[in-house]
Amino acid sequence: MSYRPTAKTRARRKAQHESLLKTAVSIVARDGFQGLTISRLARETGIATGTVYKYFDSKAHLCAEVFRRATEREVEMVQAASFPEQPASCRQRLTDAVTIFAERAILGGQLAYALIAEPVAPAVEQERLIYRKAYAGIFEQLIEEGVKINEFPDQSPSVSAAALVGILAEVLVAPLGRGDAVTDQNQLIDPIREFCLRAIT
Amino acid sequence: MSYRPTAKTRARRKAQHESLLKTAVSIVARDGFQGLTISRLARETGIATGTVYKYFDSKAHLCAEVFRRATEREVEMVQAASFPEQPASCRQRLTDAVTIFAERAILGGQLAYALIAEPVAPAVEQERLIYRKAYAGIFEQLIEEGVKINEFPDQSPSVSAAALVGILAEVLVAPLGRGDAVTDQNQLIDPIREFCLRAIT
DNA sequence: TAAAGAAGTGAACCATGATTCACACCTATT
C-alpha cells in the first residue's frame, strides 16, 4: 500500500463538495430545480460532468442535499421564532413564527418556490415532505403547548400544524410560481397572520 | 371538392375523443399523471400511438384536458354545497363545502392526489392553478358574503379563500402521496372542519 | 522514483417517452 488520503486531501475534497453544493443552490435559487442539470452544474463550477459523480452518487442524491442545505436555515429561523430565549406567550410566538416564515418566503422568491411548490421529481418530493414535516413539527409542538396551558382552544395539534403549513405554502409561495410580483409585503402578511391566529386561538 | 365531414363522421370522432379521455382519466386515477404515457393510453384504448395525435395536439394538451375533465365534477360538487337551493347560513354552507371536498378527496384517493399534489410537468401545473383558483373563487364568494352580512369577522376574502385551499390540499391530499392509509375518515375530517370554521368565523 | 489509490475528463452511452411520417385504408362528393 502506498497512498492514504491525508488531512489536506480530505479538506480539498470537502471544499469541492461544498463548492458544488453552493453552486447548485444558487442555480436552484435562480431557475428552480428545473434548471439544475448535472452538465450545467459542472459548467458553472468549472469541472467536467463526470467529476460531479465523484461527489454525488446520483442526481437524486444531489437534489436531496441541495434541498437539505437550502432548507436548514429556513427551518432554523422558524424554530428560533417559535422557541425564543425570552419567554413569550404561545400566541406571540406563533405570530412571530408565521411572520418569519412569510417574510423569508417573500424575500426568497424563486428559492422559496422551488423548496415548497415547484413541481419536481418524486425523489426530491420525498425530501420536501421531510421539510414540510419539519415545519409542521415545530408548529405542532407550539400548538400542543398552547392547548395544554389553555391559551389555545382544544384542537388536534397535528392537523392544525399541517394546516398552517398548507396555508403558508398556498398563500405565499404558490403566487410566486405564477410570477405574481408581491407589491406590498404587509398587505399579504397581515391577513395571513390574522387568519392563522383566528384558526388556532 | 369532394369530401365533407358529415354528422355521423363527427359523432364517431367525438366518441373516439371521449373514449381516449375516459381511458386517460382512468389511468391517472390508477397511477397518477406519472403513469400517463401516450403509448400506454394508445394500448389501453386499442389504437396505435400515432392515432392519439389525431385527437390531441400534444401530451400537454392531453393532460390539460384530462385535468379539466377530472376536475369539473369535483368543483361542481363544492360549488353546489356552497350555494345550495335552500337558503342556509354562510357558516353552514362553508361547513358543507369543506366536508364535501374532504369526503371526495378521501374517496378519490390517487385521483385526488394527482389533481392536487402530484408533481407534474409545468404545463399541467398551469392547469392545476386554474383548478385551485376555481375552488378559491367559490370560497372567496362565500366568505365575502359572510363578511358582508357580519356573519364572519372582517378579513381578506381572497387570502382566506386561498388559505382554505391550502389547508385542504396539505392536510387531506398530501398524506395520500405518502401512502398513509386513512384509517378513520371522520378522525381527519372533524378537526379540519373545526380548524376552518375557527379560522373563518 | 515506482506503485497505488484518488480525482478529473468528456465523449459515448443509455433510458425514457414524446413526436413524426410515409403509407394504407376509409368516407363523402361529383
Added chain:
DNA sequence: AATAGGTGTGAATCATGGTTCACTTCTTTA
C-alpha cells in the same frame, strides 16, 4: 369510378439529460 379529405398505423426519429468508462493526472507512501 375518380377525387379529396380524414383516420389509423407503428416503426423510426428526436430530445433531453442522467450515467458510465477508459484514460490521464495528481498525491501520497515506500
